[in-house]
Amino acid sequence: MNIGEAAKASGVSAKMIRYYESTGLIPAAGRTGSGYRVYSDTEVQMLRFIRRSRDLGFPVEKIEELLALWRARSRQSGDVKRLALEQINGLERKISEMQSMMETLQHLADACCGDHRPDCPILADLGNGPSPVNKTGPAKKTGLPSSGRVTSASPRHTAT
Amino acid sequence: MNIGEAAKASGVSAKMIRYYESTGLIPAAGRTGSGYRVYSDTEVQMLRFIRRSRDLGFPVEKIEELLALWRARSRQSGDVKRLALEQINGLERKISEMQSMMETLQHLADACCGDHRPDCPILADLGNGPSPVNKTGPAKKTGLPSSGRVTSASPRHTAT
DNA sequence: CTTGACCTTACCATGATGGGAAGGACTATC
């Protein structure tokens, strides 16, 4: 099977298959005499594993761990479950952050008459809203893509 | 006010202020004789507007529109409300996608005994899960950051 | 043998952000 067929069969684009190989997420595929990559059913299954994991929102970093467990004969299901629960937690956090954004926006939108007049509580809030607090300095992490993906599989900036 | 003070006052990092200037989101700041950028209260308010908008998950692209409306004396609050509602819709979509990921993971985790044994329904699902369908080819948009951001304000890869 | 579909590598772009280097400017202390 060449890379195009493996891509179709796994749902991972040829581009990404090469990328995963280059980053070491998957081992280098075999080659034909002329340099074409060759894939076995086992490798396609691994690619499908990766795609499915990405669909569930796992960062590639975690997929590396999942793959290791998948391959390990001596694995303990508890390790896998832990990764899954971590991922669930991460998703929960992101969801609640987005929900609070949504609520704020909903309040603002409710307060806005939304007609031809220029007075707008939404703009007023954006201009005067909560003070900066920290952010600039010690501000740590956590921020959302704004528009970004989120859908399911491969895509990039959904809303963007 | 120089850039550092403006950063503290607005909650937008000096780095990002320069970046916003370079992309044209905000007009070029005035300069002192020696080249330091100078900011007025009005400009700081604009920066705060931007930060607040980012906190609510607006992509910079949309913030450009919001800023234009903010400045326009002839604006109609309906236009602003429309942007807010669009943003709410986008957030809703992302949230429901993440929720379905979460549900799937929860089902899998529930089915996994999570002990020392190697048998794991999570790995089994990842390896055999739903077929690729399309994805590789015509697959269009919408995909989530995996781990990435999503939190609240500026940050990047939260989970990463 | 030509055509077209596919493969190869290599490089560039994305979006919003941080990091760092190299050098100039300002401020406070000695």
Add this chain to the structure above:
DNA sequence: GATAGTCCTTCCCATCATGGTAAGGTCAAG
């Protein structure tokens, strides 16, 4: 006034997962 330390400037690099494109080689069908 010199020196130290903090701030500013610009420029370049990295991120993360993905797509695009370009230039060239390969293969299979006609």
